[in-house]
Amino acid sequence: MQQTNSRPAVGYPLYALSFRYGQRHAVELAAAERVARWLGVVQHRTVDIDLRAFGGSALTSDAIAVPKGRDVEAMGGDGIVPATYVPARNTIFLAYAVAWAEVLGARDVFIGANALDYSGYPDCRPEFLQAFELAANLGTRAGTEGTPLRIRAPLVELSKAEIVRRGTALGLDYAITLSCYDPDAEGGACGACDSCQLRAKGFREAGLPDPTRYRPGRRPGAEVPA
C-alpha cells in the first residue's frame, strides 16, 4: 500500500483496532485516533465492548480506585497483579483482533503489550501471547487453512526508555499519545498513576524531553519516588 504521509515504512497495510470498553480513561481513544492518522492506517475501528458489566478493575469500576504515587521501581517483582488489571482484557482484545484479521485476510496481529518494566499484568507476558497465538491458530479458519496467524508484540521485551527512544527515532511526537489511567476530560495526564510514572521514568532514562501534557497543577516528578 502506498502512503503519502511521512509515517515510518513498516511494510504492512495497517488496520487499527481500538476498544471503548468502559475504561475511565476513554479519552485515550482520541489519542488512538491521532496515532492512527499519523500512521496512515487503511482503517481505524473502535469497537464498543462493555467490560463495566463485569467490573473487577480500577479501570472499569468506579468502586475501585486507581492507585497513585506507588513506588514504580519496586513494582513487578512482587508477583502481585495490580488493581488496574482488567479481567481477561487482552484476551478479549486479541480475540476481536483475530476475528477481524481473519475477515481481512491479514496474518499478522500486532499488540503493544509490554512485560519488561512492569510484569504485574499476566496478559502482557510473552508466554500468554504465545499460548494465545496457538489457540487462535487452532480455533480459526485462518489458522487451520494456509499461513498461520502470528501475534506480534514488538514492544514486549523493551524497557520504557527503549520504547521512548524507538518511537522518537521513528518520528513519533509523543505529545499526541496518552498513557495515563486517570486523565482529565481533555486528556491531561495525572502524573501519579503507575502508567504516568513508568512513562515519565522512560523519558528520564532515555534522556529525552517529555512532551506529555499534564492536568493543570500536575507534574510527574512531584509524586515519583526519588
Add this chain to the structure above:
Amino acid sequence: MQQTNSRPAVGYPLYALSFRYGQRHAVELAAAERVARWLGVVQHRTVDIDLRAFGGSALTSDAIAVPKGRDVEAMGGDGIVPATYVPARNTIFLAYAVAWAEVLGARDVFIGANALDYSGYPDCRPEFLQAFELAANLGTRAGTEGTPLRIRAPLVELSKAEIVRRGTALGLDYAITLSCYDPDAEGGACGACDSCQLRAKGFREAGLPDPTRYRPGRRPGAEVPA
C-alpha cells in the same frame, strides 16, 4: 447453592452467559433464557457484541446465505469450514466467559461445543479448547493465582444422538431449545440448515420423538437426504 426447582443437580451454582452478536437467529436468545430458567441459574447475562461489524459469516452477514439441504452425512470429513463459521466466535465468547469467571471467582467455564457429528468448525475442537484453556490460565489473574481455570466442554465428544438421550434423561424438554440458523421471528425452525438436519438426525438415531417446533409448512424429513 440450594435449588428449589427440578433441574438436575450439577453441583455448581450456575452463571449463564449469552451473546447478542448480530446473529440472524437472535431469537435463540429467548430459548437461552428459557433454558437458563429451567436450570435455575443464579444469573443469566446477555452481552451485546457486534460481530456484524466484521462480517465474514452467513450467520452475521446478510450478503452470505445460510446453506440449506446439504448432505449432513457427508459433512465434516472434507475439512472444509462451512459458511456458517463465524470468525473467532468461540474465542471471543470464551474470552468474555473467562473475564466474568475471574470476577465471580468461578473456576469452571462450560461451553456446549460439539466436534463429533460435525468437525467443520475449528473452534469446536478439543485441541482448540485445550489451547484456549492454557492461554486463559497464562493471561488472567485467576489463572496465575491459585486454582487454574478449566474450560469444560461436556458435549464435545458426544454424537447428537447421545446429546439428545443425555438431555432427555436429565429431564430437559427440547421444545424449549433452538438449534436452527434461520428460524422465523417466533423461533420456528427451518428444517433445512445444517443445524436443523443434524438435530433431526440426532432425534432419529436416538429413537426419541422430536419436539422441535418448525416454521409453518416446514419439516426436517423433506430436506434431509435419505
